[in-house]
Amino acid sequence: MLQDSPDQAATRPEPVGEANAFERFAIAAEHIAATPKRLTKAAILGEYLTALADEDLRLAARYFAGSPFPLSDQRVLNVGGAALMNALQATSGVERSFLQAALVQQGDLGDVARQVLSEGSSPTLRLAEVEKSLAMLVETRGNKRKVEVIASLLQQATPLEAKYLIKLMTGDLRIGLREGAVEDAIARLAQEKVERIQWVNMLTGDIGEAAVLARHGQLDRAQMRLFHPIKFMLASPVDTFTEITSRMPAGFAVEDKYDGIRAQVHVAPVSDNADPLLHGVPQAGVRVALFSRTLDEITPAFPDLVEPLAGLPPETFGTGLILDGEIVPYRDGQILPFQALQKRLGRKTLPEDLLREVPVAFVAYDILYRDGQVLIEEPYQARQALLASLALNPPALLRARSQQFTDVAALDDEFQAARDRGNEGLMVKHLQSPYKPGKRGKDWLKVKRAIATLDVVVTAAEVGTGKRSRFLSDYTFAVRASEDDPTLLNVGKAYSGLTDAEVTELSNWFKAHTIEEFAHGRVRTVEPKVVLEVTFDRVQASKRHKGGYALRFPRILRIRDDKPPEDIDTLETVRKLAEP
Numbered sequence: 001m002l003q004d005s006p007d008q009a010a011t012r013p014e015p016v017g018e019a020n021a022f023e024r025f026a027i028a029a030e031h032i033a034a035t036p037k038r039l040t041k042a043a044i045l046g047e048y049l050t051a052l053a054d055e056d057l058r059l060a061a062r063y064f065a066g067s068p069f070p071l072s073d074q075r076v077l078n079v080g081g082a083a084l085m086n087a088l089q090a091t092s093g094v095e096r097s098f099l100q101a102a103l104v105q106q107g108d109l110g111d112v113a114r115q116v117l118s119e120g121s122s123p124t125l126r127l128a129e130v131e132k133s134l135a136m137l138v139e140t141r142g143n144k145r146k147v148e149v150i151a152s153l154l155q156q157a158t159p160l161e162a163k164y165l166i167k168l169m170t171g172d173l174r175i176g177l178r179e180g181a182v183e184d185a186i187a188r189l190a191q192e193k194v195e196r197i198q199w200v201n202m203l204t205g206d207i208g209e210a211a212v213l214a215r216h217g218q219l220d221r222a223q224m225r226l227f228h229p230i231k232f233m234l235a236s237p238v239d240t241f242t243e244i245t246s247r248m249p250a251g252f253a254v255e256d257k258y259d260g261i262r263a264q265v266h267v268a269p270v271s272d273n274a275d276p277l278l279h280g281v282p283q284a285g286v287r288v289a290l291f292s293r294t295l296d297e298i299t300p301a302f303p304d305l306v307e308p309l310a311g312l313p314p315e316t317f318g319t320g321l322i323l324d325g326e327i328v329p330y331r332d333g334q335i336l337p338f339q340a341l342q343k344r345l346g347r348k349t350l351p352e353d354l355l356r357e358v359p360v361a362f363v364a365y366d367i368l369y370r371d372g373q374v375l376i377e378e379p380y381q382a383r384q385a386l387l388a389s390l391a392l393n394p395p396a397l398l399r400a401r402s403q404q405f406t407d408v409a410a411l412d413d414e415f416q417a418a419r420d421r422g423n424e425g426l427m428v429k430h431l432q433s434p435y436k437p438g439k440r441g442k443d444w445l446k447v448k449r450a451i452a453t454l455d456v457v458v459t460a461a462e463v464g465t466g467k468r469s470r471f472l473s474d475y476t477f478a479v480r481a482s483e484d485d486p487t488l489l490n491v492g493k494a495y496s497g498l499t500d501a502e503v504t505e506l507s508n509w510f511k512a513h514t515i516e517e518f519a520h521g522r523v524r525t526v527e528p529k530v531v532l533e534v535t536f537d538r539v540q541a542s543k544r545h546k547g548g549y550a551l552r553f554p555r556i557l558r559i560r561d562d563k564p565p566e567d568i569d570t571l572e573t574v575r576k577l578a579e580p
């Protein structure tokens, strides 16, 4: 009863109304979701986008890429699953327990909305109205008010539209279409190379703008805009040094692998006609922004970095500067263990004494832009030479050590030295490699850590024992089936390693993000969003677990707020660790 009946699925609705009707967007999304074929998806998307006027094209391209606002825009919706559920309950009048059961069965609140809302009057929403409501939602303070705004939007929607409004608000349409596919469709329409669309999307931080420029043959006009995050280049793990030799026979660069928070720094003079929605904070005539690996702005969490960055000599940044690096806890010339930094994370306010107790430094290891020049296509060596010429001064601003080697024999000693400096291990980088935003390639290799760890996502939480009997403190966790297959496979359960404060916080979060309750709420399946780094005694084969492996004696090392669940480890890594 909770699923589309076969005939419903076969007779998908045909578009009605004008091109800018939100219903057309929803129908195109339905059609795209219904086919597994990439080319067919692209063709449907292309046909839909062609019919739109520029302003609507701008919005639809963003929405299909899964974001209500462009990356260049500091607005975030900040609506959680609980608020959406409340709004759906208010709009549909359906009981909470029914909605929860439907969510467990369907796995997507958008699908639940389509099922429980009734067909009312004909569709009236337009893309521009959706945009207005989303903008209003950003301005709305307080959970209760937010729920009202969402409910009033859902009331104007047909069940099909509501399905996609909810998906849009959760930031993922889940129709098997990624930003890359939207770039592809735009390229096809404009008969341009997809690389040009990607480039303009990166420069402007707005796929909507890229779409409009492409349509008018004006991609050349796109200019680098600062203060939106550029996707981070990622590293692949290596197990043996011979993999390094075969990949980089002519030599390679070695840096310490710092154990902190990945961050991208933007610095530029404040301009008079700056967009009010720009990320970052102005300080003494200089604007500074920091972005996390998940592309969220984290400037407010590091006021003690804003000041030194704004205080850089103006010739260091010229018209603007973008650096990539790591924020680490740092005192008296020493990098402190990551745990020290954890005290500062996830807090609403940062008292002065905490800032003094846990000082931080930004360790720059790459440079992406400086004074009008986009540097990401320059080879690693050239970028490093430029980085070395910048006046980055301790204690708040540091530059990563980068050494060149031709022989992997030196790496054992280097690894130990990096550990002795308080760092996690080594990063090996290809000397000629460009900076590839958003790519996890083999140009950056992370050298295996001394202790085996896995990044996993929590799928279920259970009430603990003793003093933790009031908290959800025992966590079942999973890895991904593979890089391409997001299916989660449980590999263990851990209950030690976190502080009481962390357990309290997680417990509250899991209560608010429960999918299904068992044993009167003592055991719950939860939204798979919280990423943990765990260590363990060893990996063993297990018949009880679907993936075939279980971790023996797992312990939680830390909560990885910086890592999205898409980036957790895969079953392949678990399998490798299980080998003797």
Ligand code: AMP
Binding pocket: 234, 235, 255, 256, 257, 258, 259, 260, 261, 262, 293, 326, 365, 400, 427, 446
């Ligand atoms: P992981 O998070 O284990 O996949 O390792 C990749 C992460 O290592 C990056 O996202 C960075 O946060 C971190 N990292 C630390 N030091 C470096 C470095 N020198 N170069 C690049 N990434 C680094």
